[in-house]
Amino acid sequence: MKKILLFFLAFSSLHSGFSATGNPAENRHMEVYEAMLKMQVASYRIARDKLYEIYHPDFELIQPDLAEAITIFENNITYLHQVLTDAAYQAELDRLTDVWNNMRFHVLDVLNKKNYARFYYDSMTMDNLLGVILNKYEDKYGLNDKRHLDLKKQYTFCKSVYLTNIGFLTRKYNMARSLHSLFDQNIDRVERLLRYAIRNKYAHNPRTSEEMARLLNDWKYFRYNTSNVLFSAERTLFATANSIYFHTKRLAQKLLTE
């Protein structure tokens, strides 16, 4: 268990993973942008983990995954406080810190079928709050070029995979009816984003083709297991969703350093 935890923490995402262009200001914007996108994904990853805790409490991957998601939040919130020193952001960053501090208490709560939906909506609140700060940052610095939009699509792709995972389980166990539609909505979104990636020739670009192939493979395997009737595929879905996230981050890194 400890080795698994250490493995996850060793690969936990920090705020910076690349050096994209020669322009330091541009790189800084991209890092800040990516920090917020990572936290958005992490908020649904936590929601996914807490759902698994209800039905698979002994599953040894849950705690390491929660630890990694918490690490992503802690590191990136610290990073944003260090970098966004402009007074215009202080109130929002303070609010983000307070919302996170409140959310992480609930991360340690024992959830069940009845109170899970409330936790999910906490994650959604966090996602929305980050979205507001992200939009403000985009508007201020004019970050609407293809590189930023593509990065956003990549992280939306990861979010959608985790949401599909959540939708699958809530439907299977007939709980939190308001979340059942997450499955179909996000399957469609993922397929659409994959088609976008293929149209943009990520599959043919020599720098990204390998990562893209792994991603497509993982997604096909994930998709297959959502309709697997031979055995319970939930643990496979858990691990495959994480694998998709890992490969998407690597793909993003390669695209940004082109």
Add this chain to the structure above:
Amino acid sequence: MKSRLVFLYVILIFTPLATQAQYDARQLTDLYRMTLQSRILTERILTDVVLLDNNINTAQSRKKLLNDLHRFQDLSDRIMGQVPENDPQLARLFKKWKDRAGHWIATINGFSENGENIRDIYKLTKAVNSSFESLKAHLELLLGFTNENLDNFSRLLDIYIDTERSFSSYVLRRSDKETAYEKNYKDASGKWNTPINALLKLRKQVGQKADLRRQMNLLLSDLLFFKQAEERNYDPLMIYTPFLKFDAKYDRLFELIFKTSQWI
């Protein structure tokens, strides 16, 4: 009679000047601040040793231990550079502290290479802390703090020390290692309430300013989170990163308190 009056007059004028030359209040306050920081770092380094000894995130814990040791060494050099030369007792106390600290650092450096000498580290830590207490008491006497200030400074330190020990004992309770210092940390076990209560008291006493209050609230939120994680039996690795961030938040509180000269 006249000559006696002149003599008295000269004594009255020059005695305060002589006293003032002996102790520069600002220099002493700075020395006091740095001495408290050295105590904080001592506890931080001991926690790093516990984490490394129990293989908690080994690579990061080792790097943190080495960084904290460097900081301690730099700080101790700066402290010794600030000790007033005209107070033999103070100079003696600082020298004793520095010698013990030097021996302690050398032993920890040895540990970081080969993982041995845990029992010695604990004994030497006690010796360094004992020197620190003598230094602290003497400096507080020279600075002339009120009882209320003394309580608040003690509380400020105890918040950090008790938090570090609570986390160490949380780690040790889940490990099978039997070491010399484990008994003392087991004594601190389940005592997250100690730093929580101390912080609440401190906040009541000095948390009127918005920035201080906010910083204390952030620390309180962390402490409650750590306590809850242990009560729910989560692995300490779950709170490892938040625990590292606690150090930075505490340092910020410490800095704010001395910057706003709240009690000085």
